[in-house]
Amino acid sequence: MGALVPLTRPGWAEAGRHLLAGLELAVHEVNDTGGMAGRPLELVVRDTAADPRRAAAAVDELARLGVAALAGEYHSVVARAAAARADALGLPFLCSSAVLDALTEQPTEWVARIAPAQSHGWQVYADFLLGAGHSRIAVAAEPSVYWASGARILRDYLAPRGGTVIELDVRALDPEALCDALVDQRASALLLLVGHPEPAVPLVKSVRHDQRLAGIMIGAPAGQPEFAEWAGLLGSDGAGIPFLRYLPESLGPHGIRVEAALRERLAEAPSFVAFEGYDTVTVLAEVLRSHDGDRARTAESWARVAVDGTRGQIRFSRTPGISVWQWAWAPVQVVDRDPAEPDRFRILHTG
Secondary structure, X not given: OXXXXXXXXXXXXXXXXXXXXHHHHHHHHXXXXXXXXXXXXXXXXXXXXXXXXXXXXXXXXXXXXXXXXXEEOOOHHHHHHHHHHHHHHOOOEEXXXXXXXXXXXXXXXXXXXXXXXXXXXXXXXXXXXXXXXXXXXXXXXXXXXXXXXXXXXXXXXXXXXXXXXXXXXXXXXXXXXXXXXXXXXXXXXXXEEOOOOOOHXXXXXXXXXXXXXOOOEEEOOOOHHHOHHHHHHHHHHHOOOOEEEOXXXXXXXXXXXXXXXXXXHHOOOOOHHHHHHHHHHHHHHHHHHHHOXXXXXXXXXXXXXXXXXXXXXXXXXOOOXXXXXXXXXXXXXXXXXXXXXXXXXXXXXXX
């Protein structure tokens, strides 16, 4: 099984480490229970470093090496490049974490996804904003297909419900100028549609320490505050910033057991990304066992999958507007780090 993971900069290496921990734990457990018809399952890992061209080249290499299927990837733009190559080569790809709706240009039989589509998760986040009384919302955005898609989802969902989205280009505004713009626009919330740690960390620090913006809510729908590095870099400034995570309110027995194993492997609390990695291998192993690693038969079987994952039963379907086979849906929460105890997460909204 090939695995695509961002392990070095400019990729989000901390997310990649959690994703890989989940993938590796599930492979270890598959092999402990007899492997694939008595043969061990091998994970062949390639670092994408958030580079779409590097990911596409890795897919080509892994296909030549004879992998039965692909798993993983965190960054949406990178996953899109990988999915296009997998589709062209006829290589099954189960995407773990990337959420961009248009993962492929055209509907494909070769690609499926564990993570919820961006349109679903970000609409849940928009509902949270409205429920919290925010109708005038600024987004600090970098140029990217992913960030542009997120801004569009928010704008299209909020506008009919009385909300306004004000887009601020972080290329044109330094942190001080962005604070001035927030005051001028009378925004009650600022959403960070930017990379981590730069420019997210300096933006948060500037807003937090500007007395004119004491009442503004900072949000990060893409999940930047999920990881320990966020708290390490920002301390108390990084708390109270709502973000999306894909976990249920409480895990069942299977999820609790996997959480403990992931915690031991990572030497810290596992993120939802680690669970996505684990569930990806669990699904692929079940499918590959049934079809002895045959690529075409694997791709034909998405509609028949019914696997108990760490966060619920996983089934794939064709979802309107989504070009790949989709688990609809993984559980979605809006959470933040508790200002009184930044290592503890508070569930603010579920959808």
